Amino acid sequence: MRLFRSFRDDRALLRKSAEFVAVLMAEPTPAEVEWLSSVATRGDVDHARWELRYLRRSVGILVAQRDALDDRTPSEVLRALLHRIHKDPNVDPTLRELAERQFNARLGAYRDAFTSRGHGTPALRLAQNLLAFAGGPIRGDDPVVQRGAEIVGETISMANEALRESFGEVELPEDVPPSRLAR
Known part of the structure; x- marks a missing residue:
């Protein structure tokens, strides 16, 4: 029975990761694209759209790493995201490698900004990036x-919110500290 439970748990993790990644793959709002193209990309709407896509996907990975209930969740989310990125119809097949390099560069920069304890809030540091x-x-x-x-x-x-909807919320007894449950 343990084998079936493990298989069922693995399949549930795959399904939940796919649900979460579907939210991350959603297109940025037209208002956000218009705003970014008017203030930063010199009117290049496509560049603005891609920067907002990269931001959304990177933030999803960072939030999963920070807030996931299971240690396997961030790696499975990243695997599901890469699978979806490789099938993304918005990317010319001849430019997939370039798009992946650009995403990795942004993910690294956003991770540094998200986890640093420098000036301002994480949101401000990510916005600067x-x-x-x-x-x-x-x-x-x-x-x-x-x-x-x-x-x-x-x-x-x-x-x-998408992470909680896909994977659930932590439910801890009120009278037991979280550190005690790990023992």
Whole structure:
């Protein structure tokens, strides 16, 4: 019976990861694309759209690494995301390798900003990176960066909510500290 339970649990993890990744693969809103193209990409709507796609997918991975209930979740989410990226109809097959390199560069930069304890909030630091990749301003007190931080904050909240909807919420007894359950 343990073998069947393990198989069932593995299949559930695959299904939940696919559900979560479907949310991450959603297109950015037209308003966000228009905003980014007007403040950073010199009117290049396609560049703005790709930067927002990379942001959404990277934030999803980072939120899964930070907030997942199971240690296997982030790696399975990344595997499912890469599978979807390889099948993404928005990417010319001859440019898939380039798109993957660009995503990896952004994921690394966003991870550094997300986990650092530097100035500002994680959303502000991610917004500065988003705008740097898009060719926009990066000073923390710039209104464009502040608006970017709002968009990033909404993206983090969306990813966190999607993670909870796909994988469930932590349910701990009120009278037992979490550290005691790990023993």
